[in-house]
Amino acid sequence: MSALAKVSSVRSESQAEKDQVHTISHDGVEDPDAEFGGTEERKKLEKKLLRKIDLRMSIMVIIYILNYIDRNNASAARLKGFEEDLKLEGQQFATILSILYVGYILMQIPSNMLLNKIGKPSLYLPCCMAIWGMSSPRPSLHVVIDISFICPGMISALTGICNTFVQALLTRFFLGFVEAAFYPGALFLLSKWYKKEEIGRRTAILTCGNLISNAFGNLLASGILSGMEGKLGHRAWRWLFYIEGAVTVFFAVVAVVVLPDFPDTTRSLSPLERKLAIRRMAEDAGVGDQGETEYGMLQGLYLAITDWKMWALALGLTSQVIALSFNQYFPTLTQTLGYSQTVTLLLCAPPWILVAFTAFFYAKHSDRTQERAYHIIFAFLVGILGFIIAIATQETAARYVALFLMAQGYCGFIVLYAWIPSIFPRPPTKRAISIAFINAFSQLGNVSGSYVWDKSWGPTYVNSYAICIATSGLACVICLGFRWHLSKLNKKFEEEERGTEKGAMEIQGFRYVL
Template sequence: MKLVCGYGVYRPIQNCTSMSIGHSDAASILPSKEHVEYKELDLEIEFGGPEARNKLERKLVRKLDLHMSILVLIYILNYIDRINVSSVRSELTTDLHLEGQQYPTLLSIFHVGYIIMQVPSNMFLNYNGKPSFYLPACMVLWGIISALTGITTSFVGALLTRFFLGFVEAAFYPGAVFFISKWYKRTEIGFRLSILYCGNIISNAFGALIASGVLANMNNDLGKAAWRWLFYIEGALTVSVAIMAVFILPDFPTNTKWLSDDERRLALERMAEDAGVGDQSETEHGSRGHGFYLAITDWKVWWFSLLCASQVVSMSFIVYFPTLTATLGYNPTVTLLLVAPPFVFATIVAFAMTRHSDRTQERFYHMSASNIVAMIGFIISMCTMNTAARYLSLFLVVQTYAGAMLLVAWISASFPRPPSKRAVCFALISALQQLGSISGSYVWPLNWGPTYRYSYAICLAASCTAIIMSWIFRQHLKTLNRKLEEEEQQKGIKEKGFRYLL
């Protein structure tokens, strides 16, 4: 029996053909008996034994972490460029003469562009295989567009820049999540995604601090309003970091130039072992659009999209956070400074919770716990106008980021193979959840303030919906796991193979 299959991965030929994409969810990722029997032999042949392999793997992961760390900085700038309009709501409304629903429309139009571009962008990224160039190129474009917001003089001009900003920014987040999933195992990806998502959370704090400094000190510099300088500065910073990212980011395991041959083989073997089947050569069949077909015909993708949309609606307060801190009654500078502490707290909580979720390999209960704490915060805000109590409630509601981060990690474990399908799943779910962002933009009208009881009630209902839908999804995955176990028993496989995380 020949033991060579794919790029440098030693495995029985039978295993290469047994993983048909046409099989059920359970069968398509079930390892063959031959794969299990030769697993130990593979280690000896490929890497000189388990000890040598573990040493090489630690080195590879450290190298990856070092290069991937710039994604956190990119995400911080990505989100700052997205939410800076919330820090200048008053100035923007006055200078551009916004009326009625025009301001929330500026927020929602961003997500329209975001929805349109995410799926084709991820499909192109999977086909192109050069994230080290593609993601920074998109970053340069959105930095320029963000800076151009500073020269707008009307609602229509701001509307156009916001639309195209969303259109170009759409490439980064689903692309980064898919990118990470090409390198890290299920036991590793939750931690890495939590670090990435922490960039999202902390960007709210950084964005508010930068805005408070610019708005307080740069008004009428060179005859320009301070809010315009905010867009110029943040856009220029984005472009600068994008240029550096070209030289730092890796590509995919098959084409990253700075990997040694052993590291490349190990990177591919790690992903093959993680799902009991290879990531590319053993799972990709059909045309380039086959992954798109597999994604849109999987009901779990649509269910998860609605689940994520509910979670996003429950977090719609994020883009209005300076408005909510303004209800505490302080001046504009202090109002922006008060934005930072809750997000620092949320970063710590989210990091700790996702780390624990990874160690225990559990998702649902961790996510639900975060949502329940947020629901307590919503109820407090609905029941009182006491300054201390309402500020405390902001700490409680904003830690729901932890639940959102776990949802992202759950996607990777729930749609493992083939990579073309996984790329579309990430993008499609991320795109459809923006429907929650669009509707959430209109949840916080000024005439519902300063109590915003109706707004908090909507967030409370959305959190309940997210918990219920997550529980139903978990029950389905438990059923699939039972099928995987039964098929292993029927095939005489003693070693436990792939299981969905619950």
């Protein structure tokens, strides 16, 4: 049986199951919400359900903030002797930054496949970090604390006791390896709970953890680097890794208790809430996840890699990730304004605080209008304007404004992530793998982006900004072409629905979000 035939068969069975639960209301008219007490009562229950899930999902924002701080703290440490103490030369610092994404790329697809199979993200997302951490080889360091291996926060802390390039390289590699589970797993978890018109703002809130980390991570780094120099005989940059890593450990443990699982495996829901959660997602895509358990991991992998849409989105996202690589060097770029180290780190915060707020409302507007591509392109163009200003002038105020505009490119980046789940709705295994693959593939942009900001191109970094303009422009072209293709598919679906009672399409009644 072909893959399309199987999807159609499973869809028919799932639809039949949904039809069976429809109940006749008191006035003799079929009411699909009768089992929830009617439409009004369902709306009340749905609001209660969303509030409950939103509250539990909020822990992921904190974890993402801390994990991203762990990932990017090397850039702040660079201002306080990290390179000098480890005797780094040439491209070694860039290599330390980029090696993290090698492990990050390798683990994402297997991680999401396992997450879909296990069905317990409340255990898997925090605990898989502990598994990989404890199994990692330990570099030859002068101090090794066993508890340091229970999560990526403590692997990050190990960077603080590295004395050589090789030690830092190994530590950063395994940090990326264990962190690979979190973001694609979090996106997949969101796609299991939220409908197309709800997921954009939730993705924005989650990804704002990244943006907030760029702001408060630098504020925290400013306090540690300025106040911890020489404490207990350690350099301030070492304390930066110790303290930030330890905080991450605490919240990773809290996440085990707070995070929800999938709708059919979350025990804290009442039977009616669980049924509503499953029904919502079935209505959103025309078929429920529970009706497609026959799709195994390997079959889901095959369906994903043979869908060119996944590759197109991966290329577009990778291109934009290169353009956004400036975030790894944000303290370095801000330092070109000519201020002291402490002021430089303080000036890093406002652009990211602003974009954290604008990204939420931007994604919310994209949800309300159910439009993605133009929102993505407009935000990318604002970022390109920032790159152009940075090239065109050496005036301090204008260059600082350029940093604000460059950061606004993240608004489109977040909307692009919200676009992905709706393009690969079913089967869930394919969706999990597609999300992980696109995110993993895009990390090649971070690997190459680590070399875009070579010291020899500073302090103007004209070549770096030019590369970012080109890659962001390519991302805009890909998104525009992708929107045109999806629009054609939607028109085809409409024609098939008009021409036959049950059109031969991916999902009956389904429409791609443009």
